[in-house]
Amino acid sequence: MPTYTPPVKDMQFVLHDVLNVSGSDIPGYDELETDFTNAVLEEAGKLTSEVLTPLNVVGDTEGCRLENGVVYTPTGFKDAFEQVKEGGWPGLDMPEEYGGQNMPYVLGTAVGEMFSAANQAFTMYQGLTHGAASAILAHGTDAQKDKWLPKMVSCEWTGTMNLTEPHCGTDLGLMRTKAEPQDDGSYKISGQKIFISAGDHDMADNVVHLVLAKIPGGPEGIKGVSLFIVPKFKVDDDGTIGARNGVSVGNIEKKMGIHGNSTCVLNYDEAEGYLLGEEHKGMRAMFTMMNEARIGVGMQGLAQAEVAYQNAVDYAKDRLQGRDVTGTKNPDGPADPLIVHPDIRRSLMDQKSFAEGARAFILWGATLIDAAHRKGDKDADGLISLMTPVIKGFLTDEGYDMTVLAQQVYGGHGYIEEHGMSQFTRDARIAMIYEGANGVQALDLVGRKLAQDGGKHVMAFFDLVKDFCKENSDDEGLKDFIEPLKAASKDLQAAGMYFMQNGMKNPNNALSGSYDFMHLFGHVCLGLMWARMAKAANAALASGTGDAAFYETKLATGRYYMVRRLPATALHLARIQSGADTVMALDAEAF
Numbered sequence: 297m298p299t300y301t302p303p304v305k306d307m308q309f310v311l312h313d314v315l316n317v318s319g320s321d322i323p324g325y326d327e328l329e330t331d332f333t334n335a336v337l338e339e340a341g342k343l344t345s346e347v348l349t350p351l352n353v354v355g356d357t358e359g360c361r362l363e364n365g366v367v368y369t370p371t372g373f374k375d376a377f378e379q380v381k382e383g384g385w386p387g388l389d390m391p392e393e394y395g396g397q398n399m400p401y402v403l404g405t406a407v408g409e410m411f412s413a414a415n416q417a418f419t420m421y422q423g424l425t426h427g428a429a430s431a432i433l434a435h436g437t438d439a440q441k442d443k444w445l446p447k448m449v450s451c452e453w454t455g456t457m458n459l460t461e462p463h464c465g466t467d468l469g470l471m472r473t474k475a476e477p478q479d480d481g482s483y484k485i486s487g488q489k490i491f492i493s494a495g496d497h498d499m500a501d502n503v504v505h506l507v508l509a510k511i512p513g514g515p516e517g518i519k520g521v522s523l524f525i526v527p528k529f530k531v532d533d534d535g536t537i538g539a540r541n542g543v544s545v546g547n548i549e550k551k552m553g554i555h556g557n558s559t560c561v562l563n564y565d566e567a568e569g570y571l572l573g574e575e576h577k578g579m580r581a582m583f584t585m586m587n588e589a590r591i592g593v594g595m596q597g598l599a600q601a602e603v604a605y606q607n608a609v610d611y612a613k614d615r616l617q618g619r620d621v622t623g624t625k626n627p628d629g630p631a632d633p634l635i636v637h638p639d640i641r642r643s644l645m646d647q648k649s650f651a652e653g654a655r656a657f658i659l660w661g662a663t664l665i666d667a668a669h670r671k672g673d674k675d676a677d678g679l680i681s682l683m684t685p686v687i688k689g690f691l692t693d694e695g696y697d698m699t700v701l702a703q704q705v706y707g708g709h710g711y712i713e714e715h716g717m718s719q720f721t722r723d724a725r726i727a728m729i730y731e732g733a734n735g736v737q738a739l740d741l742v743g744r745k746l747a748q749d750g751g752k753h754v755m756a757f758f759d760l761v762k763d764f765c766k767e768n769s770d771d772e773g774l775k776d777f778i779e780p781l782k783a784a785s786k787d788l789q790a791a792g793m794y795f796m797q798n799g800m801k802n803p804n805n806a807l808s809g810s811y812d813f814m815h816l817f818g819h820v821c822l823g824l825m826w827a828r829m830a831k832a833a834n835a836a837l838a839s840g841t842g843d844a845a846f847y848e849t850k851l852a853t854g855r856y857y858m859v860r861r862l863p864a865t866a867l868h869l870a871r872i873q874s875g876a877d878t879v880m881a882l883d884a885e886a887f
Contacts (some may be wrong), residue, residue: 298607298716300349302341302410303655305846308334310656313832314825315663317402322663323670324400333403340407343383344414347376352415355556356719360497362548367496367558373418377499380451385411386422387449390429394445401669402662408592409655412599416723417556421454421494427589428455428506432525435573435581443531444504453502453527457582457589458489458562466736469517475509475524475569484566485509485526488546491730495560496528496545502537503528505562506582507569514576523578524569542567553722587684589731591661594687597695598654600724604702604717605647611715612640612705634705642860643705647698649857652850653822654691656829661687678753682745683821689737690818692727699724738810741817742795754792761785761824768827773834777827780858784820787865791816791872798875808879809872816868823862826854 308330311317317328351372358370380386389404390396411419429448432440447453464470473487485507496503505526514520530538546561573581616631625632634640661683668677703710703717710717728734746754765782768774791813799806833847833854841847 297350297353298603298720299610300345300414300603301606302337302345302413303602304334304337304341306652306655307337307406307409307659309832309846309850310659310829311402311406313836314656314828315402315660317400317663320663321671322400322666324398325666328400328403333406336399336403337406337410339383340385340410343379343385344410347379348411348414348418351376351418351556353716353719355415355417356553356723357555359555360548360558362545365544367498367545367548367560369497369499369558370556373556374499376418377421377451380422384450386425386451390426390445390449391433394429394433394441395449400662400666402659402666405591405595405659405662409595409599409602409658412592412596413603415556416596416600417554420554420557421497421499422451423592424457424494424589425451425453425455427586427592428457428504430588431457431506431523431581431584432572434584435523436525440525440570440572443533443535444525447502447535448504452500453504454494454497454500455504455506456492456494457586458492458505458507458526459582460491461488462490466733469519469521471508471510471521473507473509473564475511475522475571476566477511481570483509483511483524483569483571485524485542485564485569486566487564489562489564491549492560492562493554493557493730495558495562497558501529502531505543506572507564508578508582509569511575518579520576521578522575523572523581525572526564526567526569530568552725553719554726586731587681590684590688590737591658591665593727593731594689594691595658596727597692597724598651598658599695600720600727601647601654601695601698601702602651604699604720604724605644605651607715607717607720608647608702608705609635609644611709612644615706640705643701645853645856646861647701649826649853649861650694650698650822652829652853653825653857654695656825657821658687658691660825675753675756678749679756681748682741682753682757685732685737685741685745686814686817686821688731689728689734689741689814690821692724693734693815694818696721696724696728734814735811738814739807741814742806742810746792746795758785758789761820764824764827768831771831771834774827774830776855777823777830777858780862781820781823781827784816784823784862784865787869788816788820791869794873802876804876804880808876812868812871816865816872819862819865819868823858826857830854 312330317325355370361368387396389399389401392398425448429445432444448455461471475483475485477483507524507526508521510520511522530541532538542565544563546563549559612635613633615634616629617634618631620632620636625636664676664680667673699721703721706717709715765778795806830851833850836847
């Protein structure tokens with residue numbers, strides 16, 4: 297059975313050596329002293345490694361089942377969920393007035409990585425609840441917040457998001473679910489929603505659905521969509537659970553992975569619902585949840601890559617196969633361990649350098665969210681808006697690829713369920729699809745985010761890179777990082793310039809290069825993170841740290857990324873600059 301060791305030490309390095317969270321002026325960050333964050337991460341690590349990790353394979357093999365209209369989760373999930381609730385983990389970064397602990401989002405993000413790595417399917421129940429609660433917090437009335445949030449923050453009640461219908465996925469303007477206004481101010485919701493993660497289960501007393509629907513007579517298309525709170529059970533004003541609402545489970549989807557999560561078809565038959573936010577402004581309210589979810593999904597890509605890598609390393613050190621061409625390393629055994637072979641090292645270094653770079657990237661992104669929410673920093677808000685499709689799209693694409701590499705280390709045993717490696721690959725695959733398929737993320741990045749606020753935020757990112765390189769240009773210890781980062785950043789700027797010069801004449805020139813641009817951007821972001829980590833590692837070594845091996849390993853891993861992974865930016869630029877002609881050359885009938 298696979299194991300998982302929470303990377304607490306690496307998280308602490310990023311939080312304190314690289315991001316210097318306790319020295320930040322973001323409100324609440326002064327509490328993030330090293331001892332405090334270490335205590336929180338250690339406690340979360342114990343729960344995830346000892347309780348959630350063993351249930352990962354149980355969830356995968358048993359799945360969820362629907363019997364007589366009731367959804368049952370896999371063996372052990374309900375007891376584990378009670379432990380999660382008792383520890384207050386779902387409300388770690390939620391407001392105290394609703395029962396949360398009001399910790400910064402960056403700490404919740406670090407803890408979230410552990411939960412997702414240990415058991416992604418299980419963690420989605422609380423993760424989706426967090427997103428639904430955030431949407432109510434941002435757009436609900438005071439009465440709605442008081443009614444729904446306390447029990448959602450504690451996960452006594454869980455939450456979902458309902459967007460997709462059988463005939464429409466990304467194009468939500470095509471949805472048919474209706475919301476008929478009632479005299480008492482409520483609405484009758486009717487329609488069908490599919491692919492609803494954590495749509496129903498036996499681990500909470502109620503499930504609070506956030507449902508997109510159209511009020512008759514509203515504008516056509518996406519402009520006529522509104523968002524509604526539709527609980528599984530109706531709730532009285534005093535919080536008492538009442539009668540069953542008109543929502544039922546039509547089916548549990550049979551999926552490639554995340555079997556432990558109940559992905560449901562939900563049927564709404566004049567279910568009582570309550571408008572969240574303004575009429576016909578549902579997408580604005582839902583995007584509060586979706587943007588948070590997209591950051592969380594990017595984290596899932598990192599998390600699955602991390603746990604798969606850990607197991608691949610253990611196997612590579614233990615499995616004997618062949619001899620080292622430079623000389624026997626295990627003379628007392630029949631063969632040397634796999635890890636002596638250069639191609640295995642290449643694979644493991646790809647995985648290690650990605651996971652550590654991605655961790656720094658996503659935690660840095662979390663600090664931008666905290667800056668935006670806790671101190672009203674509009675520049676930080678604009679920058680994380682730009683980064684969201686990169687975090688979601690790039691980290692899940694690369695994270696999936698890393699699980700495949702980890703599986704490959706096992707050879708044939710990686711294809712056998714006994715070793716558990718295929719689950720990491722299967723579970724990681726969905727992250728590239730849900731919360732906006734990665735192709736859509738790329739279109740969002742190029743079609744909307746680059747030009748947002750007159751291109752202010754992408755220029756701010758270029759300045760971040762330029763300023764870092766300039767400030768550290770004389771540092772010999774960073775030469776191996778600065779020069780590759782400069783080259784990669786120039787590739788990114790050249791791609792942006794190509795879009796400006798050619799996209800207006802033919803939009804397909806920009807759109808056909810959008811996926812490559814997202815990956816080019818992602819590599820530059822990880823390059824910047826590795827340069828920042830290298831600077832922190834050098835500083836620690838210069839101060840006479842007692843753990844030189846950790847920091848030297850960090851530098852060696854970073855150098856690998858800069859010379860073996862970051863040059864991919866040149867390939868992506870070449871593809872972008874080739875334009876749309878070859879992409880669009882064939883008539884539809886020719887395919």
